[in-house]
Amino acid sequence: MKKTIAVIGAGGAMGSALSQSLAASGHHILLMDKDSEKCHKTYDAIFSELPNANIEILNCIHEGSWEADVIIPAVAYEVQEEVADYIKDVVTGKIVISIINPLNEDKSKLLTSPFSSAAEELQKYLPYSKVVKAFNTIFPSDFKNQMNADCFLAGDDEIAVATVSALIKESGMVPQLAGNLSTSRTLESMMLILIQLCRRNNTPESGCFKIHFSKS
Amino acid sequence: MLGIESYSHKSLIINKKILSKIFLGNHQIINLENKVFFAFLRLREVYLPDNSFTMFDLLFENIERKIEITEEDKAFCKTLFIPKKLRKKQYLLQAGDISEYVAFVTKGLLRSYSVDDKGEEHIIQFAPEDWWITDMNSFLTCEEAIYNIDALEDTEILLLDKQSQDKLFEHIPKFERYFRLLIQGSFVAMHKRLLSTITNTAEEKYMRMLKTYPDLVQRVPQHMIASFLGIKPETISRIRKKQASSS
Structure with a gap:
């Protein structure tokens, strides 16, 4: 059965790209953003490409x-805790996808301690939800282009991980289960490296990971 | 105003009765009565923005009618039940899928039904506030569900999956008693319904329904009541006309 997916921060680059990708798979997407103008822009952009999309704007997260x-909280790392606190009592037992990379302003380092990650912090704020790390190694601009990109995911709940894997596959990417939720530390660092590589090569933020397993 | 300070659903029901008497006399103008009731619920939400309180209030009252639970038990329940909202006409379960949850309705109205080869719907159960609903066979055996469950109104529910239910039984064994009593009650009701279906006339079935669930008869379209009773909608119209002319 199709899922109802709430995207908090749907007006941002990542929120918008992810919403469109999930809407294309036929899910019912609830778009939310404190900047209502940006949220409407996302709404219009999705509708112009997918006239049958099952999307709508809600004002209250x-x-x-x-x-x-x-x-899916697609918000800045700094407000993650605030958002989690606000929705805590209505997300018990539900899947919460952590797409956030806890980067500093100039994207040169991670704001989390080496012994934690944005995903693990989110799990602490929402102890009764099933947090799964996913989509954080994909640039917003690549959602439409990188049809065969590897999309890493990490999580502790088997069923939740399987559900998110299915969402990744529907988006045209290859789910690669990296491990339990603490593996998010590595996944969040990986995006930092990817951003640094883009800078070093003077290219706009794009490109993805693709693991080539040797056939033996 | 009456009732705003009252935190429990039970007192709200009492207030609903008092209010309808004040405003409406003793007439059964259920729609208006419900409007007053829901206006109260909304007022309460404004005064008590902690929605979790409202959500679990009714469930705990339902449980406490059968077993005693402590504050600690309640806190544990809150970590297991999944709060969910459904829009009118939205499915909770579609035939062919596995029924993953038992659902407790805190607001609104659900129904379960099957669809026959001719595309006709046969309603098995209505579940208004304070009721449980699922496709029990599918939930217990993980076989494909034969029933659909959808919302007849915008609805709020609390869901419990098999894993969480097992966890609940393990941590608080008296919940086994609670669910046994629920299934017992449902078993008795089912047999009464079965007996009524094979022995009663259409009129008797309808009158029995009217007597047992008067609110539901007002709240649900007539063709759905007919589907639930296994009679034709025209038959209900005829019975109603007959009733009206004889009273």
């Missing part, structure tokens, strides 16, 4: 998260 099966 508490209401949206209550209605949703899957919740």
Whole structure:
């Protein structure tokens, strides 16, 4: 059955790209952003490409998260805790996808301690939800282009991980299960490296990971 | 105003009765009565923005009618039940899928039904506030569900999956008693319904329904009541006309 997915911060680059990709798979997407103008832009952009998309704008993230099966906070790392606190009582037992990379302003380092990650912090704020790390190694601009990109994911709940794997596959990417939620530390660092590589090569932020397993 | 300070659903129901008497006399103008009731619920939400309180309030009252639970038990329940909202016409379960949850309705109305080869719907159960619903066979055996469950109104539910239910039984064994009593009640009701279906006339079935669930008869379209009773909608119209002319 199709899922209801709440995207908090749907007006941002990542929120918008992810919303469109998930809407293309036929899911019911609830778009939310404190900047209503940006949220409407996402809405219009999705509709112009997918006239049959099952999307709508909601004003309240508490209401949206209550209605949703899957919740995606696509917000800055700095406000993650605030958002989690606001939706805490309506996301028990639900899948929450952590796409956030805890980068500093000039994207030169991670803000989390080496012994934690944005995903693990989110799990601490939402102890009764099933947090899964995913999509954090994909640039927003690549959602449409990198049809065969590897999309890493990490999580502790088997069923939640399987559900997110299915969402990744529907988006045209290859799910690569990296490990349990603490593996998010590595995944979040990987995006930092990718950004640094783009800078060193003077290219805009794009490109993805692709593992080539040797056939033996 | 009456009731705003009252935190429990039970007192709200009492207030609903008092209010409807004040405003409406003793007439059964259920729609208006419900409007007053829901206006109260909304007022309460404004005064008590902690929605989790409202959500679990009704569930705990339901549980406490059968077993005693402590504050600690309640806190544990809150870590297991999944709060979910459904829009009118939205599915909770579609035939052919596995029924993963038992659902407790805290607001709104669900129904379970099967669809026959001719595309006709046969309603098995209605679940308004304070009721449980699932495709029990599918939930217990993980076989494909034969029933659909959808929302007849915008609905709020609390879901419990098999894993969480097992966890609940393990941590608080008296919940086994609670669910046994629920299934017992449902078993008795089912047999009464079965007996009524094979022995009663259409009129008797309808009158029995009217007597047992008067609110539901007002709340649900007539053709759905007919589907639930296994009679034709025209038959209900005829019975109603007959009732009206004889009273």
